[in-house]
Amino acid sequence: xxxxxxxxxxxxxxxxxxxxxxxxxxxxxxxxxxxxxxxxxxxxxxxxxxxxxxxxxxxxxxxxxxxxxxxxxxxxxxxxxxxxxx
Amino acid sequence: xxxxxxxxxxxxxxxxxxxxxxxxxxxxxxxxxxxxxxxxxxxxxxxxxxxxxxxxxxxxxxxxxxxxxxxxxxxxxxxxxxxxxx
Numbered sequence: 001x002x003x004x005x006x007x008x009x010x011x012x013x014x015x016x017x018x019x020x021x022x023x024x025x026x027x028x029x030x031x032x033x034x035x036x037x038x039x040x041x042x043x044x045x046x047x048x049x050x051x052x053x054x055x056x057x058x059x060x061x062x063x064x065x066x067x068x069x070x071x072x073x074x075x076x077x078x079x080x081x082x083x084x085x086x
Numbered sequence: 087x088x089x090x091x092x093x094x095x096x097x098x099x100x101x102x103x104x105x106x107x108x109x110x111x112x113x114x115x116x117x118x119x120x121x122x123x124x125x126x127x128x129x130x131x132x133x134x135x136x137x138x139x140x141x142x143x144x145x146x147x148x149x150x151x152x153x154x155x156x157x158x159x160x161x162x163x164x165x166x167x168x169x170x171x172x
Contacts, residue, residue, distance in 0.1 A: 040122035047150045061147040064133045
């Protein structure tokens with residue numbers, strides 16, 4: 001599954017565009033975010049992407065889950081979203 | 087649909103418990119959050135609630151969307167999550 005990494009500085013519109021592209025091509029995608037700011041942008045991206053794919057008859061749902069990511073030598077808990085079309 | 091309002095000070099475990107209860111009873115719920123901190127707690131709650139309902143064979147998906155909320159005289163943009171079992 002293609003992984004999109006979102007930071008607190010990511011532009012939700014740009015992420016939404018990328019997400020819509022991946023979803024149209026592959027039907028699902030994973031978004032990773034670490035921290036409240038990044039999560040905020042990730043959620044906005046998903047809400048915006050719904051509007052991008054809706055005209056093609058696609059409806060997006062997401063499943064949030066915890067995941068551990070190794071950054072350098074440090075293990076951090078990130079949130080991942082599995083985004084799927086239904 | 088029952089609406090659960092989550093703040094940045096909400097305990098994700100408590101919200102998850104309430105969410106699981108509503109989902110078992112009614113099959114769906116709405117979570118509202120304003121701001122990155124509140125959103126963070128809301129997402130954690132949904133991830134935790136998945137674990138609460140999974141043993142009953144329920145799988146949770148959520149749909150994020152923007153919504154306008156009137157607080158006093160001020161209109162604020164909140165994020166709402168429609169949480170459904172599938």
